[in-house]
Amino acid sequence: MSNATDVLIIGAGGAGSSAALHLAQRGARVILLERGLIGGQATGVNFGGVRQQGRDPAELPIARRSREIWARLPAILGTDCEFEVTGHLKLARNESEEAELIAYLDVARNHGIALRLIGRNALHEDYPWLGPTVVAGSYCAEDGAANPRLLAPALARAARRAGAEIHERCEVTGFAHDGAGFAVAADGLRFTAPVLLNTAGFWGGGVAAAFGETVPVSPLSPNMLVTEPVRWFIEPNLGVVGGNVYLRQIRRGNVIFGGGHGENDPSVPCSRPLPDVGAAAMRRALELIPALAGVQVIRSWSGIDGQMPDGLPVIGPSRTTQGLIHAFAFSGHGFMLGPAIGAILAELVLDGKTDVPLEPFRIDRFAGGDSSVVRAEPQQQHS
Amino acid sequence: MTVAIVGSGPAGTRAAEVLVRAGLRPVVIDEAPDNGGRIYQRQPPGFQRAGKQLYGFEAGKAAALHACFDDLRERIDYRPRTLVWNIRPDGLNTYGDGRYGEVAFDQVILCTGAMDRVVPLPGWTLPGVTTLGGAQIALKGQGCAIGKRVVFVGSGPLIYLVAWQYARAGVAVTVLDTSGFTAKARQLAGLLRGGGTFMKGLHYIAWLRLHGVRIFEGATPVAIEGGEEVAGISFRDASGRARRLLCDAVGMGWGLKPETQLADLAGVPFDYDAGQQLWLPRRDAAGRSPVAHVFLAGDGARIAGADVAELAGTRAALAVLETLGIPTEASVLARLDAAIARHAAFRRALDNAFPYPAALAAAVPDETILCRCEAITAGELRRAARETAMPPAPEVNRAKAFTRIGMGRCQGRVCGPAGAEILAAALGCTVADVGRLRGQPPVKPVPILAERAVA
Numbered sequence: 121m122s123n124a125t126d127v128l129i130i131g132a133g134g135a136g137s138s139a140a141l142h143l144a145q146r147g148a149r150v151i152l153l154e155r156g157l158i159g160g161q162a163t164g165v166n167f168g169g170v171r172q173q174g175r176d177p178a179e180l181p182i183a184r185r186s187r188e189i190w191a192r193l194p195a196i197l198g199t200d201c202e203f204e205v206t207g208h209l210k211l212a213r214n215e216s217e218e219a220e221l222i223a224y225l226d227v228a229r230n231h232g233i234a235l236r237l238i239g240r241n242a243l244h245e246d247y248p249w250l251g252p253t254v255v256a257g258s259y260c261a262e263d264g265a266a267n268p269r270l271l272a273p274a275l276a277r278a279a280r281r282a283g284a285e286i287h288e289r290c291e292v293t294g295f296a297h298d299g300a301g302f303a304v305a306a307d308g309l310r311f312t313a314p315v316l317l318n319t320a321g322f323w324g325g326g327v328a329a330a331f332g333e334t335v336p337v338s339p340l341s342p343n344m345l346v347t348e349p350v351r352w353f354i355e356p357n358l359g360v361v362g363g364n365v366y367l368r369q370i371r372r373g374n375v376i377f378g379g380g381h382g383e384n385d386p387s388v389p390c391s392r393p394l395p396d397v398g399a400a401a402m403r404r405a406l407e408l409i410p411a412l413a414g415v416q417v418i419r420s421w422s423g424i425d426g427q428m429p430d431g432l433p434v435i436g437p438s439r440t441t442q443g444l445i446h447a448f449a450f451s452g453h454g455f456m457l458g459p460a461i462g463a464i465l466a467e468l469v470l471d472g473k474t475d476v477p478l479e480p481f482r483i484d485r486f487a488g489g490d491s492s493v494v495r496a497e498p499q500q501q502h503s
Numbered sequence: 504m505t506v507a508i509v510g511s512g513p514a515g516t517r518a519a520e521v522l523v524r525a526g527l528r529p530v531v532i533d534e535a536p537d538n539g540g541r542i543y544q545r546q547p548p549g550f551q552r553a554g555k556q557l558y559g560f561e562a563g564k565a566a567a568l569h570a571c572f573d574d575l576r577e578r579i580d581y582r583p584r585t586l587v588w589n590i591r592p593d594g595l596n597t598y599g600d601g602r603y604g605e606v607a608f609d610q611v612i613l614c615t616g617a618m619d620r621v622v623p624l625p626g627w628t629l630p631g632v633t634t635l636g637g638a639q640i641a642l643k644g645q646g647c648a649i650g651k652r653v654v655f656v657g658s659g660p661l662i663y664l665v666a667w668q669y670a671r672a673g674v675a676v677t678v679l680d681t682s683g684f685t686a687k688a689r690q691l692a693g694l695l696r697g698g699g700t701f702m703k704g705l706h707y708i709a710w711l712r713l714h715g716v717r718i719f720e721g722a723t724p725v726a727i728e729g730g731e732e733v734a735g736i737s738f739r740d741a742s743g744r745a746r747r748l749l750c751d752a753v754g755m756g757w758g759l760k761p762e763t764q765l766a767d768l769a770g771v772p773f774d775y776d777a778g779q780q781l782w783l784p785r786r787d788a789a790g791r792s793p794v795a796h797v798f799l800a801g802d803g804a805r806i807a808g809a810d811v812a813e814l815a816g817t818r819a820a821l822a823v824l825e826t827l828g829i830p831t832e833a834s835v836l837a838r839l840d841a842a843i844a845r846h847a848a849f850r851r852a853l854d855n856a857f858p859y860p861a862a863l864a865a866a867v868p869d870e871t872i873l874c875r876c877e878a879i880t881a882g883e884l885r886r887a888a889r890e891t892a893m894p895p896a897p898e899v900n901r902a903k904a905f906t907r908i909g910m911g912r913c914q915g916r917v918c919g920p921a922g923a924e925i926l927a928a929a930l931g932c933t934v935a936d937v938g939r940l941r942g943q944p945p946v947k948p949v950p951i952l953a954e955r956a957v958a
Binding site: 157164173194269270273288347348371392393395399402406412413414415416417418419420421 | 591901905948
């Protein structure tokens with residue numbers, strides 16, 4: 121049995137589901153294949169930050185575009201995915217961290233993002249629950265947070281309503297390209313299309329390798345925790361310079377926080393948080409908010425994302441195979457970008473171009489042993 | 504060489520006994536302040552009630568288990584009041600007395616015991632509603648009753664034992680047994696294999712009837728009623744007639760379910776057990792799980808009662824010795840295996856005589872809170888199941904992701920079984936098809952602390 125279509129998409133996370141939606145809305149015939157359940161890995165298990173502040177400048181054009189879509193989710197998807205504009209407050213715990221906050225102000229301004237630097241006294245006045253180690257903050261009013269478990273399924277549902285065909289629990293077992301198009305074997309079925317989108321997260325590295333493009337992608341597992349519900353008092357989504365802890369409180373009262381990385385085995389796949397890493401996150405959370413002492417942690421979790429050495433995803437056309445387009449390895453901060461990634465991929469497929477600069481995300485940027493593009497210590501924050 | 508035992512109830516105590524006799528010094532960890540488990544929970548210091556009063560017919564067994572443990576105390580590394588909240592391939596993460604700790608092990612025997620299995624009846628979150636086990640612990644531990652006029656609703660042998668204990672303590676008691684007379688009569692042959700255990704059950708029922716306690720068999724509870732607290736319960740009797748009882752407390756429970764979270768986190772695979780209508784960790788007759796170094800015993804592995812738990816604890820410890828190359832006597836093993844197998848037939852009959860009321864669980868009204876921790880209704884779960892054309896929540900973990908059911912403090916230990924029935928009914932599939940909730944550490948809540956002191 122063969123299923124011919126215009127565009128085949130592998131991986132139903134935020135990128136793949138969003139691509140299916142945008143392509144289907146523009147009239148393309150789309151089949152989306154997902155090995156597990158929609159949004160089961162990186163898109164579904166992350167912190168849920170919808171944040172522009174602190175991103176690598178290369179990502180800001182995508183983040184701007186995505187933020188605009190986030191605001192329209194109810195109209196597009198029929199749900200807001202619990203997106204709330206809480207503001208994002210990035211904190212400095214010493215002078216050098218404060219200098220980083222200051223340096224970023226210009227970066228943000230150049231991309232039309234308004235940040236407000238808050239000095240020590242004003243900060244502790246506005247947020248009296250912050251601990252004494254916090255010396256400064258940078259506030260982005262239009263950032264916020266959403267429920268990560270809802271985004272990819274909601275995108276996929278909307279995609280299906282727009283005509284996309286979606287197969288869950290359908291693992292791809294073979295690829296071929298005959299010069300004119302792709303043939304993909306999955307779950308006993310055969311799918312063919314002239315265009316193939318690789319939105320398979322960490323496993324996108326394997327898909328790319330099948331077409332002769334090896335990338336230095338490694339599995340990345342956020343180490344997430346959540347507390348019992350307590351009185352709601354933390355309005356903004358909180359981050360720190362360096363990203364070794366991040367924290368937010370939902371209105372139901374639960375405090376969601378993370379930092380560091382869990383362990384994983386992508387071949388199963390399975391992942392789980394680590395007790396020592398969780399303990400370090402607890403210490404750092406307490407430093408930021410001493411009032412959390414004694415609050416009970418009720419659950420912890422992880423998942424698998426793909427991490428690139430420079431902390432930037434791979435986005436753009438294959439360098440080896442006509443019709444193959446990549447968007448994977450979002451390195452711990454793809455959740456917020458997902459809605460725009462689909463729009464960009466749809467433009468690449470249907471228009472052959474996009475206005476968003478994708479040069480920094482070229483798949484071959486690490487080819488040829490050129491390590492000069494490796495940036496400083498990648499930020500740890502997971503979306 | 505460290506062997507760790509989690510739990511010091513009937514299974515854990517007997518496991519420790521075997522290991523100590525073989526010259527080992529196991530680490531024994533228990534959340535409770537003393538050994539005995541829930542069934543033979545010891546009374547707090549200062550309480551002086553007679554064993555007969557606390558444990559009834561089982562006073563002798565309780566005394567023996569306590570004496571056995573008292574004799575072991577100096578020869579084990581005993582950690583009471585300590586929660587094991589996570590398990591790693593080579594160690595346990597603990598929390599107790601305000602401190603986090605770690606216990607490295609070479610082998611571990613999980614004797615984690617059981618908890619009540621409930622159906623979320625309308626009104627079950629009212630003050631005054633507790634579980635059967637909770638009602639019994641209140642009486643056994645603190646000498647308190649949950650109310651003056653108490654209705655016990657549910658099924659299983661425990662309901663008659665608790666009703667008997669409450670009635671003897673002077674509480675006005677009524678029993679609503681959701682299992683009908685015929686279900687029990689059909690299992691008579693199997694039940695008779697329980698011998699003394701079955702006779703004791705009959706004794707409780709006969710005593711209750713003799714003392715004028717009303718017992719409605721084949722009852723269907725409709726709702727627990729009341730404004731601020733429990734005021735009554737409405738139900739249909741076996742003939743379908745609507746009835747209402749006034750009461751100030753309700754104890755509910757439909758048998759027990761094993762506390763399997765640590766086995767889950769240890770990576771032990773689970774299989775659906777149609778007899779107990781539960782997912783159970785895989786293990787062989789000796790208690791060896793497919794995960795090397797992890798052994799399971801007692802009601803934490805499969806509900807079989809305290810007598811079997813003692814045998815299973817002994818057997819699992821012997822299996823550990825076998826693994827360690829320490830000689831064991833084949834005749835002892837054979838006797839144990841035969842005894843455990845004998846009990847299995849009785850247990851099957853019990854499971855059939857007192858089935859989990861799957862239909863009642865599946866029919867929980869839409870507006871009833873299913874997940875207490877997160878305040879999610881049954882209707883919200885049903886909506887998640889049939890929201891759109893997409894197979895939206897084909898299994899419990901995605902239903903959890905969408906609705907938050909099972910995401911709270913108890914991680915679905917309370918609402919999980921009923922939630923699975925509701926989801927299966929809404930999807931038109933079997934409860935085995937919807938899978939089981941994956942466990943996530945911590946298995947019970949642990950606090951955010953600045954210092955991670957290692958005990």
